[in-house]
Amino acid sequence: MSSPGVGFDVAEDSAALDLPGVVSAAAALELFHAAALVHDDIMDKSDTRRGRPAAHRRFETLHRESGWTNDATAFGGSAGLLLGDLLLGWSDELFDEGLRALADPAAAAAGRKEFNRMRAEVTVGQYLDIVEENAWRIHPESELLPRAHRVIVYKSAKYSVEAPLAIGAALGGGTSEQSAALREFGLPLGVAYQLRDDLLGVFGDPAVTGKPAGDDLREGKRTVLIALARPLLPGNARSLLDELLGDPELDAQQVEVLQNVLRESGAIDRVERIIAHNVGRAKTAIVDAPLSASSRTQLLQLADTVIRRTA
Amino acid sequence: MSSPGVGFDVAEDSAALDLPGVVSAAAALELFHAAALVHDDIMDKSDTRRGRPAAHRRFETLHRESGWTNDATAFGGSAGLLLGDLLLGWSDELFDEGLRALADPAAAAAGRKEFNRMRAEVTVGQYLDIVEENAWRIHPESELLPRAHRVIVYKSAKYSVEAPLAIGAALGGGTSEQSAALREFGLPLGVAYQLRDDLLGVFGDPAVTGKPAGDDLREGKRTVLIALARPLLPGNARSLLDELLGDPELDAQQVEVLQNVLRESGAIDRVERIIAHNVGRAKTAIVDAPLSASSRTQLLQLADTVIRRTA
Known part of the structure; x- marks a missing residue:
């Protein structure tokens, strides 16, 4: 998070x-x-x-x-x-x-409604996240990717990008068209943002992220990256992944083993493509939206930051 | 709580x-x-x-x-x-x-202010409570009673009785005299209420309280009862109390030993006297207060419930 x-x-x-x-x-x-x-x-x-x-x-x-x-x-x-x-x-x-x-009291009421929704949705998203960490084994392989995607929609995409934009639009007295455009921009960008975060959680430089290397691996987060990697892995590598992922005692060498397994699965490329696709969708959503030129510029800068960020 | x-x-x-x-x-x-x-x-x-x-x-x-x-x-x-x-x-x-x-928007604003205060104070009170459970040994004996008292003022007396009355007064558009009288009633009654709760936490019937016997003893709550009992106990009984209190593994027999130690200390009588004193103060606070007859009657009933309650 x-x-x-x-x-x-x-x-x-x-x-x-x-x-x-x-x-x-x-x-x-x-x-x-x-x-x-x-x-x-x-x-x-x-x-x-x-x-x-x-x-x-x-x-x-x-x-x-x-x-x-x-x-x-x-x-x-x-x-x-x-x-x-x-x-x-x-x-x-x-x-x-x-x-x-x-x-404007109407703007205040609309902003409060968005804030309350954000507060409830991120809490439920966090719950879905811990459920996946514990329950993934009882679900069929085909469900793991949509389930991992649902987690990031609620715990991250709505919370980190869509909701703050919707709150800002409400407080600023934005029109419903403006608010809709910001949501259409925010949700895919938020998904891209979390997918980038998931990659950093596994491969990020601790000096930059401020978190120990492989923290997400020790926590056993069932991310989209993991859901994409599993079916691509040969049986023995998949067993190794399932065995090590979520072990809080993973040492540096085991973290490196897992990093290599994930790297060799080819899943990173797929995640990068999904990130690019979602950033593209986000940018498209505001091309013709009724926003000021400066707002559009700042939103596009935000989108680029999400693609590039290393921490 | x-x-x-x-x-x-x-x-x-x-x-x-x-x-x-x-x-x-x-x-x-x-x-x-x-x-x-x-x-x-x-x-x-x-x-x-x-x-x-x-x-x-x-x-x-x-x-x-x-x-x-x-x-x-x-x-x-x-x-x-x-x-x-x-x-x-x-x-x-x-x-x-x-x-x-x-x-009335002014009543709404006043009620929100009281609610916010209650929310922050009870959280701080809970923190003071867990600090006492962990820190009591490093404080001089003479400080333990006032510290235990401070905990129940914040985590319980204000929260359980004073704040709900103050919120109700604010929402009902009460005068500052009415609000002051309700606070003067609520705080000592809330103290009495928690002292009764502390007795029930040690001596209460599980069938009535809905909690296992001796739960407060296993948790190691540094209550006013404990602070009063310690200096009254002979050295060996005090050591036994300090050794057993807060042991999460206490069995039924050890709970009974602790109950007997506390009973024989004479502290129960002191707690009962403090309860009676506080209930008296609460009742006195509303004798001449500018409240309706029916409100006064209900508040006095509340006070009597606190004295009598067994769960």
């Missing part, structure tokens, strides 16, 4: 924007994202986030360094859970603050 | 109330409480809630019965965490729905 984090140049369009309201709402999305990451890192038992200790590990360290009794790991998990809850509440308060600063 | 759950007879005053709005807001508090309980049971590793399996245990069972791979317990904890997050979001949406049904 991550976010594009592209800085838009809002100055140009700021005359048309209710700026304080939009800035608070955007900051609220960041706080919501922080909450989701804190909870995500607990579920994934991740040690690091953005190159620093994950929140629950910091609480664990606080426990150890304070000479407290009982289990430091359990305390870290509980404290992280509560921190996430606190951040969820604060994101909600800050979003309301943004809505109150808007001049 | 629990709630008084006393059904008020709203019919009598309904003419003065914006009923659909208040009912939605009250239901939102119930949903928020459900979220807090789901997360609480994960942190406390509780097996049961209200006499049925805790939410995370149900997900654990789903995993086991579905023939999935990986760790059923880890899946249960993650799914419970996400369920709690979903419920937090829904409680927020439902509260907004209630606010929108109110005729």
